[in-house]
Amino acid sequence: MRRSILFSLYIFVIGFCTCLVMIALARSLGNNDKKEAKLSKNTTFYKLGQCPDCKVISTRHWKVGKLRDNNDLHLVSGRLMGIEPFASNAEMEEKLPGLLRRRKLKALKEEADTYRLKNLTHSEPYLVPKAVDLLEEIGERFHDKLKELNLPSYYLMVSSVLRTNESQQGLGKRNVNATKNESSHIYGTSFDISYKEFLPKHEKPAPEGFCRHDMMRHPLAEVLTEMSNEGRCLVVKEVKQACFHITVLE
Ligand SMILES: [Zn+2]
Numbered sequence: 371m372r373r374s375i376l377f378s379l380y381i382f383v384i385g386f387c388t389c390l391v392m393i394a395l396a397r398s399l400g401n402n403d404k405k406e407a408k409l410s411k412n413t414t415f416y417k418l419g420q421c422p423d424c425k426v427i428s429t430r431h432w433k434v435g436k437l438r439d440n441n442d443l444h445l446v447s448g449r450l451m452g453i454e455p456f457a458s459n460a461e462m463e464e465k466l467p468g469l470l471r472r473r474k475l476k477a478l479k480e481e482a483d484t485y486r487l488k489n490l491t492h493s494e495p496y497l498v499p500k501a502v503d504l505l506e507e508i509g510e511r512f513h514d515k516l517k518e519l520n521l522p523s524y525y526l527m528v529s530s531v532l533r534t535n536e537s538q539q540g541l542g543k544r545n546v547n548a549t550k551n552e553s554s555h556i557y558g559t560s561f562d563i564s565y566k567e568f569l570p571k572h573e574k575p576a577p578e579g580f581c582r583h584d585m586m587r588h589p590l591a592e593v594l595t596e597m598s599n600e601g602r603c604l605v606v607k608e609v610k611q612a613c614f615h616i617t618v619l620e
């Protein structure tokens with residue numbers, strides 16, 4: 371009799387412990403799968419909707435204007451402040467060193483504090499110096515907004531810079547917008563910043579299905595609204611290319 375009680379107790383304890391272990395295991399597996407994937411110590415990718423930084427951004431109210439400045443205005447500023455457009459890529463290669471020497475154009479930094487260059491397929495990383503200053507100030511003011519919320523820095527992703535008439539036409543084959551209207555990118559006064567993708571400081575782009583921090587578009591749009599109200603730049607939100615097209619003003 372006593373033996374059978376002991377045996378039942380034994381079975382009960384074993385069963386109970388097994389349950390606890392299973393629950394703990396299921397929880398830890400579920401958490402990993404749901405929230406994050408760790409590649410190395412400093413590289414964390416979050417599943418969509420699970421990113422803590424984007425959650426902080428989404429709880430705030432951001433003051434954002436329409437950001438729909440007409441393309442004609444971008445062109446007027448481009449002609450006023452920009453370079454003589456290059457007819458071909460070969461012409462650009464030939465004239466670029468002289469323009470850089472005379473400080474008519476300036477190269478964007480490979481390792482800037484606030485932005486990174488996306489894979490530029492139809493443009494080259496050069497702008498008139500005033501436009502480089504503008505880009506740097508946008509980056510600094512964007513970072514200040516993140517800092518105010520105790521968030522870490524994210525790089526802006528610059529997706530298009532200086533184009534030639536030749537590269538502009540190449541783009542036209544795939545992009546109706548580019549052929550319909552002339553683009554101020556040929557004057558070196560305009561650049562595009564992606565609003566779909568922001569790069570964390572570890573600089574590893576998130577794989578498909580993980581957060582690319584598009585919530586950061588709100589503080590960026592607020593900076594652009596402020597600077598546009600200050601008369602510093604023209605801005606248009608381009609839906610097809612998922613970017614802000616920005617042109618420097620005098
Ligand atoms: Zn995020």
Ligand SMILES: [Zn+2]
Binds near residue numbers: 530560614616
């Ligand atoms: Zn653009």
